[in-house]
Amino acid sequence: MIQTITIKELTEALDGRLLCGDCSTEIATLSFDSRQIGKQTLYVPLFGEHVDGHRFIGSAFENGAAAVLTAKGEIIDRTKPHIQVKDTKAALQSAGFCFRRKKSLPVIGITGSVGKTTTRSLIAEALSAGKTVFQTRGNLNSQIGVPVMLSEIAEEQIAVLEMGISEFGEMEKLTRIVQPDLAVITNIGVAHIQQLGSQENICREKMSITLGMKSNRILLLNGEDPLLRAHRNSVENVVLLYGTTPDCNFYAKDIRIVEGKAVFRAVCLEEEVEVTLSMPGKHNILNAVAALAVCKLYQVSLEQAAEKLAQFHGISMRQQMIKTQKYTIIDDTYNANPDSMKAGIQVLMELPQAGRKVAVLGDMLELGTKERQYHEEIGRFAASAGVDLLLTVGNLTPFMGEAALAEGTGIQVKHFENNAEISNYLKELLLPEDVVLLKGSRGMALDQIVKELCSFAGAKYQA
Numbered sequence: 199m200i201q202t203i204t205i206k207e208l209t210e211a212l213d214g215r216l217l218c219g220d221c222s223t224e225i226a227t228l229s230f231d232s233r234q235i236g237k238q239t240l241y242v243p244l245f246g247e248h249v250d251g252h253r254f255i256g257s258a259f260e261n262g263a264a265a266v267l268t269a270k271g272e273i274i275d276r277t278k279p280h281i282q283v284k285d286t287k288a289a290l291q292s293a294g295f296c297f298r299r300k301k302s303l304p305v306i307g308i309t310g311s312v313g314k315t316t317t318r319s320l321i322a323e324a325l326s327a328g329k330t331v332f333q334t335r336g337n338l339n340s341q342i343g344v345p346v347m348l349s350e351i352a353e354e355q356i357a358v359l360e361m362g363i364s365e366f367g368e369m370e371k372l373t374r375i376v377q378p379d380l381a382v383i384t385n386i387g388v389a390h391i392q393q394l395g396s397q398e399n400i401c402r403e404k405m406s407i408t409l410g411m412k413s414n415r416i417l418l419l420n421g422e423d424p425l426l427r428a429h430r431n432s433v434e435n436v437v438l439l440y441g442t443t444p445d446c447n448f449y450a451k452d453i454r455i456v457e458g459k460a461v462f463r464a465v466c467l468e469e470e471v472e473v474t475l476s477m478p479g480k481h482n483i484l485n486a487v488a489a490l491a492v493c494k495l496y497q498v499s500l501e502q503a504a505e506k507l508a509q510f511h512g513i514s515m516r517q518q519m520i521k522t523q524k525y526t527i528i529d530d531t532y533n534a535n536p537d538s539m540k541a542g543i544q545v546l547m548e549l550p551q552a553g554r555k556v557a558v559l560g561d562m563l564e565l566g567t568k569e570r571q572y573h574e575e576i577g578r579f580a581a582s583a584g585v586d587l588l589l590t591v592g593n594l595t596p597f598m599g600e601a602a603l604a605e606g607t608g609i610q611v612k613h614f615e616n617n618a619e620i621s622n623y624l625k626e627l628l629l630p631e632d633v634v635l636l637k638g639s640r641g642m643a644l645d646q647i648v649k650e651l652c653s654f655a656g657a658k659y660q661a
Contacts (some may be wrong), residue, residue, distance in 0.1 A: 200226055200319045200352050200353065201224045201226075201297065201300040201301060202224040202225060202238065203221065203224070203225050203293075203297065203300065204221065204222055204223065204224055204225070204476075205221045205222070205223045205224075205265055205279045205281065206221040206222065206288070207227065207296070208225060208240070208249075208281060208293060208296065209281050211222070211292060211293070211296050212267075212281065212283050212289045212293060213249055213283070213284075214267070214281040214282055214283040214289065215281070215282045215460065216279060216280070216281055216282075217268070217271065217280040217281070217282050218273055218276045218278075218279065218280050219265060219276070219277065219278050219279025219280060219326060220279060221279070222234030223264055223265055223278075223279050223411070223649030224238055224264075224368075225238055225239070225240045225264060225265060226238035226239070226349070227239045227240070227349045227350055227476075228240050228242060228290060228293055228294065228345055228346050228349040229241055229242065229258075229263075229346060230242045230243070230244050230251060230262075230290065230342055230346065232251070232254035232255070232257040232258035232261060232434045233257075233261065234546060235258055235262050235263045236262065237262060237264070237617060238264050239258075239262070239263050239264060240264065240265050240267065240292070240293065241254075241255065241258035241259075241265070241266045241267070242261070242266075242267045242289065242290045242506060243255055243256045243258075243266065243268065243269075243286055243470070243479045244286055244290070244342065245269075245286070245287075251270070251286070251404070252268060252269070252270055255268070255272075255274045256274050256275075257632055258521055259275050260275060260367050262277070263278070263498070264278065265278055265279035265280070265281065265368035266278065266279075266280055266281070266288075266518070267280075267282075267283050267286050268280055268281070268282050268283070268617060269283060269284065269285065269286050273585065275653045276531060284338075285422050287341070287342065287441075288589040290342060290345050290346075291341060291342075291345050291371065291375055293345060293349070293373050294344060294345020294346070294347075294348045294349060295345070295348075295374070295375045295416060295538040296350045297345075297348045297349040298375060298376060298398030299378060299578050301351050303332075303354060303355055303356055303357055303515075304356050304357070304379040304380070304382070305356075305357045305359060305375050305376060305377070305378055305379055306321065306356070306357065306358045306359065306378060306379065306380045306381070306382065306492060307359055307361050307372075307373065307378030307380070307381045307382070307383070307407055308321065308358065308359065308360050308361060308381075308382045308384070309360075309361045309362070309363070309369065309381070309382070309383055309389075309407055310382075310383050310384025310385050310386070310402050310404065310420070311384070311385055311386055311388070311390075311400060311404075311535070311537065312384065312385055312387050312389065312535065312537045312538045312541070313384040313481070313484075313485055313506045313538075314339070314361075314362060314384060314577070315337075315339075315360060315361050315386075315513060315516065316407045316477075316482065316485050316512070316516060317382065317384050317485040317488055317512055318333060318334060318358050318360045318515060319381070319510070320482075320485050320486055320488070320489040320507060320510060321333075321488065321492050322358045323489070323494070323507060323509075323510045324486075324489040324490060324493050324498070324503040324504075324506050324507055325356055325358070325489075325492065325493060325496065325498055325503070326506060327493070327498055327502035327503045327506045328493070328497070328498035328499055328502060329354075329356050329496070329498060329503065330353070330355045330356075330563075331355070331356055331357070331358060332347075332351045332352070332354040332356070332357040332358070333357070333358040333359070333360075334347050334358070334360040335347065335350070337362075339359075339360035339361055339362040340362055340368075341365055341368060341371055341372060343453055344354050344359060344361060344372055344375060344376060344430075345351070345375060345388045347359055348375065348376070354459070356476070356496065358656060359376055359378075361373070361376065361407065363390070363403060363404075364393055364394075364433050365391040365393050365394070366399075366403060367391075368389075369403050369404060369406045369407055369409075370406050370409050370410075372407075372410075373406065373407045373408070373409050373410030373411065374409065374410040375410070376413065378407065378410060378415065378594070379411075379412050379415055379416065380415060380416045380417075380418065380492065380495065381407045381408065381411060381415070381416075381417050381435075382418045382419075382422065382488055382492070382659065383404050383405070383407065383418070383426055384484075384485070384488070385420050385421050385422075385423045385426070386400050386401045386423055386425040386426060386578070387400070387535055387536065387537040387538075388400070388535055388536055388537070388565060388568075388572065389535040389537075389564075390564060391565060391566050391568075392564045392565060392566035393564070394657040395426060395566075395615075398425070398475050401425045401426065402428055402429075403424050404435065405426075405429050405432065407419070408433045408434075408651075409583050410436060413434040413435060414435075414436065415435055415436070416435065416436045416437075416438055416487060416495065417435040417436065417437050417438070418420075418431060418438050418439075418440060418491055418492070419437060419438070419439055419440070419444040420439075420440060420441065420484060420488070421439030421440060421441030421443065421445070421449075422441045422442065422443075422484060427658050432582065438491070440484065440488050440491050440547060440653060441484065441486045441487070442483070442484070442487075443463075444470070446488065446547050447465070447466075447467060447486075447491070447597070448464070448465065448466045448487050448491035448494070449465050449487065450462040450463065450464055450465075450473075450483050450486075451465060452483075452489050453480065455480070455529070455548050456474075457550055458478050458548060458549045459474055459475055459476060459477075459478065459642065460474075460475040460477070460478070460479065460480060460482060460483050460486075461474045461475075462483055463481075464486070464487055464500070464504070466490050466491055466493075466494040466500060467494055469494065469500060471490070471500040471501055471503075471504045472504065473486060473490070473504045473507060473508070474508050474512050475507060475508065475510075476508060476509065476510060477510065477512045477517065478517060478519065478528075478545045478548060479517060479541060479544060479545040479548065480544065480548070480555065481541045481544070484537050486507050487502070487567070489507065490504070490507075494580065503572070507617050508525050509574065514529075514532075514660055515529055515530070515531050515532035515645060516532050517529075517530045517541075517542065517545055517606040518530070518660075520648070520651070520659075522651075522655035522656070522657040522659055523596055523630065523636060523655060523656070524590055524628060524629075524630060524655040525553075525628040525629065525630060525632045525633070525651070526549070526633045526634070527552055527633075527634055527636070527648060527651055527652070528542065528546060528549075528614060528633070528634065528635040528636065529645070529648045530545075530634065530635060530637040530642065531636050531637060531638065531640075531642075531643075531644040531645040531647075532550040532635060533637045533639055533640045534559075534560070534562045534637050534638050535562055535565070535639075536562065536565075536572045536575060536576060538637070539559065539562065539576045539579075540559065540576070540579055542561035542635055542637045543557060543576075543579060543580055543585065543635065544583065545635070546583075546585070547583050547584055547585070548632060549651065551631050551632070552631045553630070553631030553633065554586040554587060554629075554631075554632045554633075555584065555585050555586050555587075555628055555632075555633055555635075556586060556587045556588075556589065556624075556627075556628070556632060556633065556634040556635070557580055557585045557587070557588050557589070557634075557635045557637075558589045558590075558591075558620055558634060558635065558636045558637070558644065558647065559576065559580075559589070559590055559591075559595060559598060559635075559637055559638060560583065560590070560591050560592045560595060560637070560638020560639065560644050561573075561591075561592030561593060561594040561638060561639055561641075561642055562576075562638070562639050563639040563641055563642075564639075569594055570594070570597050573595060573597040573598040573601075574597050574598065574600070574601035575601070576598050576601075577597065577598035577599060577600065577604075577605075578601050578602065578605055579602075580598075580602050580609065581601075581602040581603075581605035581607045582605060582606070582607065585602075585609055586609065586610065587609070587610045587611075587612070587613075588602050588609055588610070588611045588612075589612050589613075589614065589620055589623070589624075590611070590612075590613045591614045591615070591616065591617060591619075591620055591638070592616070592638065592642055593614070595613065596613055599611040599612075599613055617643065617644065617646045618646075620647055621647050621650040621651065624647070624651060625650075625651070625654050628651075634651070636648055644659060
C-alpha cells in the first residue's frame with residue numbers, strides 16, 4: 199500500500215505554517231521540478247543559482263500539484279494547501295525523512311567515488327531475482343534528489359538508493375534522512391577533491407554514512423581499497439569486505455576475460471556461484487561481487503542473481519558498447535576522474551577487436567591544485583596500456599598528451615580545439631575493426647561526438 203502523509207502532519211514536521219487549503223489533503227510524493235508532478239505531489243520550490251523555483255508554483259498547480267511549500271508566503275491558489283517554511287531545501291529533506299519513517303522495507307545506501315551508479319544498478323538487478331526492488335531514478339542521489347526518491351518508494355520489498363556528495367557534511371545529512379539498513383562504499387578516489395581537499399577527507403566523509411545507521415547494521419566495504427580497509431575498525435557497525443582475495447568475506451576467483459566479457463567464480467560466505475558479465479571491464483567484477491554479497495545477506499538465490507547479472511548490459515553513457523558496421527564505440531561520456539579514466543582505458547584494451555584502440559579523452563574537472571599531475575598520470579597510463587591513438591580536447595588534456603608521448607611507446611597523439619573537429623576526423627579515420635573510447639567530464643559534452651559517430655554509422659544512439 200502506498201504511504202501518504204497529510205498536510206497537517208507535514209506542517210507540524212516541517213515546523214511550518216499552513217497559509218490556506220485543506221489540512222487533511224494527502225501527499226504521496228515530493229518534487230522540486232514543476233514539470234514532474236503526480237496526482238498527490240507536494241511541489242517544493244528551491245532557490246537555484248539562476249532560477250527561483252517559486253516562479254513555477256503556478257505551473258506546478260497547472261500540472262496537478264496537490265500542495266506547495268513556500269518560503270515567500272505568497273498564495274497562488276487558495277483552494278490548494280500552501281505551507282510556509284523558512285528554508286525550502288531543508289524542508290524538502292525533512293519531508294523525505296517523514297516518508298522514510300513511514301516505510302518499513304529495508305533500504306540499502308550506496309556511495310563511493312567511482313562506480314556508485316553501476317553498483318547500485320547491479321545490486322538492484324541482482325536483488326530482482328527474488329524481490330521487488332525500488333532504486334534511485336536517474337541521478338537523483340543528492341541532498342535534493344534523495345528525499346524525492348524516498349517519497350516515491352511504493353510497494354517494493356527493498357530499496358537501493360545512491361547517495362552522492364561533493365562537500366563536507368553532505369553525507370551526514372543524507373544518511374540521517376535515509377537511515378540505511380545496509381551501506382556499500384565502492385572506493386575512495388579523487389572525485390570532488392577540489393572541494394574536500396584530500397582522499398583522507400573524502401574517505402572520512404564517505405564513512406560517515408554510518409552515522410545514520412544502527413550499530414548492528416552492516417557496512418560493506420571494497421576490500422581492494424587501502425583507505426577503506428584502514429578505516430574498517432573506525433565504526434561500530436558490522437563491517438564486511440568484498441574483493442578478489444580470500445581474506446574478504448565475499449570475493450571473486452578464477453577471473454578471466456572471455457571475448458571481452460568478465461567471467462569468474464564468486465565466493466559468498468563459503469557459497470560459490472559461476473558468473474558471466476555482459477559488461478566489459480575487470481572493475482565491474484568488484485561491482486558484481488558487491489551485488490551478490492547483498493543478495494546473500496538478504497536471502498536471494500545466488501544462482502538466480504547471477505543469471506540476472508548476466509543479462510545486465512550497463513547504463514547509458516557509462517561504458518556502453520555500441521557496435522556498428524563502421525567501428526565499435528565505447529560511450530563512457532557521463533563523467534570522468536582519474537580512476538574512472540583508467541577503468542575506461544582498461545576496458546578499451548581488453549576488447550578482442552583486432553583493429554586500432556583509439557582513446558578520445560577530454561578534461562577531468564574539479565581536481566583542484568593537482569589537476570595537471572592527474573592529467574599527466576592518465577597520459578602515461580594510456581601509453582603504457584598500449585593505446586594506439588590518443589585524441590584530446592580541452593584546456594588540460596595537452597598535459598595528458600605530452601606525458602603520453604614522453605613514455606616512448608609509439609602512441610600517437612593529436613589535440614583538437616572542439617568536439618566537432620574530432621567528430622569529422624574520426625569519420626575519416628576509423629575502420630570496421632577499430633574501437634574508440636570516448637570519456638571526459640560531463641562539462642566536456644563528449645556525448646556530442648558519440649551522437650555524431652552513431653548517426654554517421656547508421657546506428658541508434660540511446661541517451
